[in-house]
Amino acid sequence: MKTIAKTGNEAMAYAMKQINPDVVAAYPITPATEIVQIFSNYVADGEVDTEFVAVESEHSALSACVGASLAGGRVMTSTASQGLALMHEILYIAAGNRLPIVIALVNRSLSAPINIHCDHSDTMGSREAGWMQLYCANSQEAYDSLIIALKVAEQTAVPAIVSTDAFIISHAMERLEVLEDEEVQRFIGEYKPRFSALDLENPKTFGPLDLQDYFFEHKRAQIDDFSKVLGTYNKVAQEYAELSGRYYPALEEYKTDDADVAIFTAGSTADTAKEVVDGLREQGRKMGLVRMRMWRPLPVEEIKAALGKFKAVAVMDRSDTMADFGGPVFLETRGILYDAKKKPLLTDYVYGLGGRNIDISDILRVYDEIEQVVKQGKIDKLITYLGVRGEE
Amino acid sequence: MSMKFDRPMNWKELPAGCLIDEAATSLRFKTGDWRSMRPIWDAEKCIHCLFCWITCPDTAITVQDGKMTGIDYDYCKGCGICAVICPPKASAIDMVREEK
Amino acid sequence: MASLKELSKRTEGLVGGHRAxxxxxxxxxxxxxxxxxxxxPTVTGICTGCMEVVTTIFPYTAWNVNLVHNAFENSAATVSGMEAAYRALKRKGKIDAEIQFIAFGGDGGTYDIGLQSLSGAIERRHKMLYVCYDNEAYMNTGYQRSSATPYCAHTTTSPAGTKIPGKPQKRKDLTEIIIAHEPAYAAQATPGYYMDLIRKVEKALAADGPSFINVLSPCVPGWGYPLDQTMNISKLAVETLFWPIYEWQDGKYKINIKPREPKPLVDFLKLQARFRHLLKPGNEHLLEELQAEVNRRWEVLLRKEQATNG
Structure with missing residues (x-):
């Protein structure tokens, strides 16, 4: 274990180096470019054994990853925003084929208007593609999560996206504790694929055509594989904690034990909110924070248990569903709580789109308002757009 | 290899992934009943040039030790390419209407 | 080059029972x-399209070699990824065999939606053969025009109407686009000239780098001709200069078949329903245009051959 200073992108690139995949196929995109740029330096200097395929688009990046993974390789890539959108078609194909590809992603808004800054619309738009999703709150977590995700992906044959917030994490320097290369290698172990298109003894046909008679069965089997991800994740996260001293639950609770109200959010905003909670606690206000880290698969029981104990919860969503019903975290959380024995009053704050700054005063306002909801015993405004000009 | 062909597999029986985990399983699917015309091969006339074999879309010309041995009616769809490509000096394949 | 007799002793890569x-x-x-x-040892990939659909209907595959189907526009990128993994695994001693890679795509998957993916794979010099089976339209979805569809051909999205006589634009010359990438080998072929195609495949797979073969593949329902005429039409395409079969390597062109007396283009066109409207009175000028275009392209190809073999 050693301590170094790294940005989120440097941390992800460093984890990729220590994982030392067989193939990385990638395409540059702001603000994730640095990840593969740094990684290609490792390749150029012979610090990894990886075949680096500098493709001509993100669509080809993930397509080449699918080919490499079917060929039995350990495979990673990196992208953001439009790049993930261009990969969208192949996300489903990678997952359907059970290929444990891992994407080091930087969350950036989707055009239009074009914008290079943070929100979660890119990954939230891909949440039905069959990929595990982990949202990180800082560089340390991004580094650790990439290593954890790779192992979970390979054990479950489910691909994974590990993401950081554009610029806020990707470009911010932090102190980081990293493992030794050998420790990472020992932790992830040798990759043993379920099958390989290079197996000449038993030729197979990958990605065949299903008609009405088999498509549903194949999807049902995929859903079953996906249902094992959370359990595997919990086990692997525990193993990682034993190795590194850092434990990352699928759902994190912060000062919630006696809290009446909580904010439920993700990413770097959760780290900011922790500071706010500390301040509120000093004032004697019983407020907590729940951080969603894994959003695919949904840690349903964990969310029910964590949020069920509050009188009111404010969800903070860094994207919108265009359903005229708030953000995806809000929508899905409402669904999860529907049959909970105890459930809080639930409101949604859509914030931070396109990198709009969210600071301590914004978060304080949310805590004030959610406290008000508890006092009134009812919700006046279900969905609030926080920090946008023109809102009353 | 875990494929079953005698009945539809349920989702728990499928090979893990999205694949057919053995080769050439289409041999279990007979396309011979597509035929409306049937090629009749005359072994006497055949000069074993193998032109019919190399141009058959359905791998339905059987060859052994470099010599044509017949037509596999399990897969032959009756397109008649073989009869057309057969050199006129041999004319070893005739197309006849398939009896229903 | 392997003779038919030798080839007949090999294991078939594509078996019967497919639904083409x-x-x-x-x-x-x-x-x-x-x-x-x-x-x-050969490992293959294929674009979504006719051949993928008819040969891989679960649980039946007609492939006797490993086949990977990913999506419509990306068989070049997918196979390039396989080839990259192969190099990595070989370097680590996890694979011993010498494996050759072939990617297949129709003209829709190659001329149109997959052109970028193919261009990228060739530029990156992956050692793989890409084969376009060019049937000159989107046959899988029901005969829609592609950029491989020839001038005036009737398709379901370039119908021969009362005002517009089929596809208003000329075919894109994909083989020349690929040659501009300077691959290790490029060629045009057609299965009617099978020995030529077989020789080209051997040459392409032996080449040290990316190779490409554009294979004109007549389509019975899409082109509208009697089903036993496939190989005749394939040969007529060459004999009328509609589809010159040639190759390019190390900067040099070589035309493989130069008909001593090329047949008139109409001999090729008149057998096909997609060109039937051109034979109607009043459309003579279109036939002339088509013939002139074929002649012009042939002349250009001859000059290229001369210029590069100086």
């Missing part, structure tokens, strides 16, 4: 190509 239309040239072409490749 009777008389399908593309399935013949794939068979011939896999036979030509068949003496060495």
């Amino acid at each position: 239309c009777a008389g399908c040239a593309a399935s013949t072409a794939i068979r011939q190509i896999l036979l030509a490749a068949g003496d060495k």
Whole structure:
């Protein structure tokens, strides 16, 4: 274990180096470019054994990853925003084929208007593609999560996206504790694929055509594989904690034990909110924070248990569903709580789109308002757009 | 290899992934009943040039030790390419209407 | 080069029981190509399209070699990824065999939606053969025009109407676009000239780098001709100069068949329903235009051959 200073992108690139995949196929995109740029330096200097395929688009990046993974390789890539959108078609194909590809992603808004800054619309738009999703709150977590995700992906044959917030994490320097290369290698172990298109003894046909008679069965089997991800994740996260001293639950609770109200959010905003909670606690206000880290698969029981104990919860969503019903975290959380024995009053704050700054005063306002909801015993405004000009 | 062909597999029986985990399983699917015309091969006339074999879309010309041995009616769809490509000096394949 | 007799002793790469239309040239072409490749371990990929659909209906596959289907526009990128993994695994001693890679795509998957993916894979110099089975339209979805569809051809999205006589634009010359990438080998072929195609596959797979073969593959329902005429049409395309079969390597062109007396283009066109409207009175000028275009392209090709073999 050693301590170094790294940005989120440097941390992800460093984890990729220590994982030392067989193939990385990638395409540059702001603000994730640095990840593969740094990684290609490792390749150029012979610090990894990886075949680096500098493709001509993100669509080809993930397509080449699918080919490499079917060929039995350990495979990673990196992208953001439009790049993930261009990969969208192949996300489903990678997952359907059970290929444990891992994407080091930087969350950036989707055009239009074009914008290079943070929100979660890119990954939230891909949440039905069959990929595990982990949202990180800082560089340390991004580094650790990439290593954890790779192992979970390979054990479950489910691909994974590990993401950081554009610029806020990707470009911010932090102190980081990293493992030794050998420790990472020992932790992830040798990759043993379920099958390989290079197996000449038993030729197979990958990605065949299903008609009405088999498509549903194949999807049902995929859903079953996906249902094992959370359990595997919990086990692997525990193993990682034993190795590194850092434990990352699928759902994190912060000062919630006696809290009446909580904010439920993700990413770097959760780290900011922790500071706010500390301040509120000093004032004697019983407020907590729940951080969603894994959003695919949904840690349903964990969310029910964590949020069920509050009188009111404010969800903070860094994207919108265009359903005229708030953000995806809000929508899905409402669904999860529907049959909970105890459930809080639930409101949604859509914030931070396109990198709009969210600071301590914004978060304080949310805590004030959610406290008000508890006092009134009812919700006046279900969905609030926080920090946008023109809102009353 | 875990494929079953005698009945539809349920989702728990499928090979893990999205694949057919053995080769050439289409041999279990007979396309011979597509035929409306049937090629009749005359072994006497055949000069074993193998032109019919190399141009058959359905791998339905059987060859052994470099010599044509017949037509596999399990897969032959009756397109008649073989009869057309057969050199006129041999004319070893005739197309006849398939009896229903 | 392997003789037919030798080839007949190899294991078939594509077996019967697939659902291609009777008389399908593309399935013949794939068979011939896999036979030509068949003496060495071969791993393949294919674009979504006719051949993928008819040969891989779960649980039935007609493939006797490993086949990877990813999506419509990306068989070049997918196979390039396989080839990259192969190099990595070989370097680590996890694979011993010498494996050759072949990617297949129709003209829709190659000329149109997959052109970028193919261009990228060739530029990156992956050692793989890309084969376009070119049936000159989107046959899988029901005969829609592609950029491979020739001038004036009737398709369901370039119908021969009362005002517009079929596809208003000329075919894109994909082979020349690929040659501009300076691959290790490029060629045009057609399964009617099977020995030529087989020789080209051997040459392409032996080349040290990316290679490309554009294989004109007549389509019975899409082109509208009697189903036993597939190989005749394939040959007529060459004999009328509609589809010159030639190759390019190390900067040099070589035309493989130069008909002493080329047949008139109409001999090729008149057998096909997609050109039937051109034979109606009043459309003579279109036939002339088509013939002139074929002649012009042939002259250009001859000059290229001369210029590069100086």
